[in-house]
Amino acid sequence: MLWYRRTAKGWDVYVIDDAKVPIGAGGTVADVDGDGDLDILFGGKFSSNEIWWWENPAPRFNPTQPWTRRTIKKSGDRGHHDMIAGDFDGDGRLELAAWNQGGKKLLILNVPDDPKTAGEWSYKTGFTYTGGVQHEGLARADINRDGKLDIIGGGYWFEHQGGMKFTAHLVDDAQHYTRAAAGDLKTGGFQEIVFVAGDTSGPLKWYEWNGRSWVGHDLLRFEVNHGHSLAIADGDGDGNLDIFCGEMGSWGKEGNPKSKAWVFYGDGRGGFKTTLISTGVPNHESSWRISTATVSRTLFPSRSSPPRRESMCFCKSVPHRPAAPSRSTGGSAR
């Protein structure tokens, strides 16, 4: 796992982990140890029942010194495609919500008092699904604005009920195998939800709560082909949230050489202006951040830069022909 650190001249490469770790897609960042910087979390793919976190060594960065990796989970079922951290039970402490596809579960893991010395974190099942459709995608937002952060993913939003119990509210039964995002796209009321087919083909839709049910709106009116990158941000700075979506370039033996990416500029009232931003640029778990100040001060607090508006797309190009297993290293988030 490598960190490409932006400099005035280009990019410097820092080693985060030089070991062969079977990382799956959909990791996240969170301040696991509470020292003010963001640490990195990833789960094992279908060959592994483990989840790990890497301790951010800020401000002592050394390009050749890997970060300390610790194990969060090393039991139960395999496969962890997507996770997100937040205070989902309202107790003021951080939890990690992680899909565990091998067990068809959404796990809720408690960040321990001292994650540097604790062994495996305690965890419970927050939701179990049945059927053959794999559930993916996680986002967080206070959907119903009760002051408590909710979990969004796999076609649902999950509302904390008490203890480790969550109620699953179905948004769209056709959007389980998807990427998820949420935000106040239409100003006021519940926050809105976006789902798009991530590891398959399907529609890109945003959903609004009308007080009785979730109403979906198709943004493209054609199927997105592996739209594995999905994010919400105010890209043009007009105060209204916008949506970014990008397609993958290859998966297995198949390819999508004309993979597309779009930004949908919102008007805050439910209208969106569609902009095609690239064709032939593959995206796999690309993200979208608007303020360099926000990025540098949270992930890299030793840096300080004046606030300025800048879109950052993190794109990962994958070869059309998948790499041989022997070449697969810890940095491959596939």
Ligand SMILES: [Ca+2]
């Ligand atoms: Ca930290």
Ligand SMILES: [Ca+2]
């Ligand atoms: Ca909590």
Ligand SMILES: [Ca+2]
């Ligand atoms: Ca809530």
Ligand SMILES: [Ca+2]
């Ligand atoms: Ca905007």
